Amino acid sequence: MRSSIFRMVMAGALAAGVVSLGARAEAATIAFNTTSGNASMTGNTTQRQLTVNGVTVTMTAWGYGTDFNDATLGLYSHGLGACESGSSCSDPWHQVDNKYVEWVAFQFSTSVTPSTVSLYSTDGSDTDLKYFWGTGTLGDLTPGGDGTGAADITYATLPGLLGSNTHNGTAAIQTVALTTGGPVSWLLLGTDPNGWTTTGTGCSTSYPCYDKFKISGLNVTTPPQGDVPVPEPTSLLLLGTGLVGLAGRMRRYFS
Ligand SMILES: [Ca+2]
Ligand SMILES: [Ca+2]
Ligand SMILES: [Ca+2]
Numbered sequence: 001m002r003s004s005i006f007r008m009v010m011a012g013a014l015a016a017g018v019v020s021l022g023a024r025a026e027a028a029t030i031a032f033n034t035t036s037g038n039a040s041m042t043g044n045t046t047q048r049q050l051t052v053n054g055v056t057v058t059m060t061a062w063g064y065g066t067d068f069n070d071a072t073l074g075l076y077s078h079g080l081g082a083c084e085s086g087s088s089c090s091d092p093w094h095q096v097d098n099k100y101v102e103w104v105a106f107q108f109s110t111s112v113t114p115s116t117v118s119l120y121s122t123d124g125s126d127t128d129l130k131y132f133w134g135t136g137t138l139g140d141l142t143p144g145g146d147g148t149g150a151a152d153i154t155y156a157t158l159p160g161l162l163g164s165n166t167h168n169g170t171a172a173i174q175t176v177a178l179t180t181g182g183p184v185s186w187l188l189l190g191t192d193p194n195g196w197t198t199t200g201t202g203c204s205t206s207y208p209c210y211d212k213f214k215i216s217g218l219n220v221t222t223p224p225q226g227d228v229p230v231p232e233p234t235s236l237l238l239l240g241t242g243l244v245g246l247a248g249r250m251r252r253y254f255s
């Protein structure tokens with residue numbers, strides 16, 4: 001009887017002690033360098049992966065006509081490029097462009113808040129950016145295979161929100177702010193499908209000016225974690241010391 005009461009009190013004290021302990025992790029910025037100069041990049045033209053500070057991002061390229069199409073994901077000294085399947089992949093179309101309309105998907109292993117993306121325009125082209133974002137898994141945008149089986153995903157059925165950031169390109173890396181308003185699990189970055197123009201200097205109906213860029217890097221923040229029941233070593237030591245004292249007092253009380 002005494003020992004069972006003793007065990008109950010001890011169990012209660014231990015449970016209360018563990019639950020009340022907490023470690024609050026601060027928000028952290030993670031910089032994904034998506035140039036070929038980053039030796040940590042793995043994968044191939046179908047899919048590439050990068051892990052920084054425990055967060056893995058998986059990158060896939062897609063093209064878009066009337067729906068999403070397969071594309072190859074190129075890795076160059078100035079960053080990621082894309083070539084829609086069957087389109088020209090010669091310079092300058094090895095970039096992410098809106099002549100063939102291409103997108104690069106970033107699927108994160110945990111929720112992150114995107115803050116900025118670095119774009120590089122090889123030839124000083126305009127670099128109008130559009131982006132979708134969402135939670136969960138973006139997955140295959142051409143389910144069943146391109147043009148076969150299940151219908152490909154379209155913009156209208158893409159399970160995400162769309163934002164944009166329009167600016168004029170120069171032949172340098174540009175940092176563009178991303179505004180998702182909170183944590184996301186995936187991001188789909190591409191040129192504005194309607195961003196190209198036939199007017200302006202050097203642009204005509206015969207030679208439209210298309211938007212083109214490479215994606216050099218992506219910065220995200222990991223959200224601060226709430227109080228989680230993970231005991232800290234120093235707190236555990238205090239808890240253990242307290243329990244030893246409590247046990248001693250209880251033994252004296254019950255004996
Ligand atoms: Ca398709
Ligand atoms: Ca391209
Ligand atoms: Ca444009």
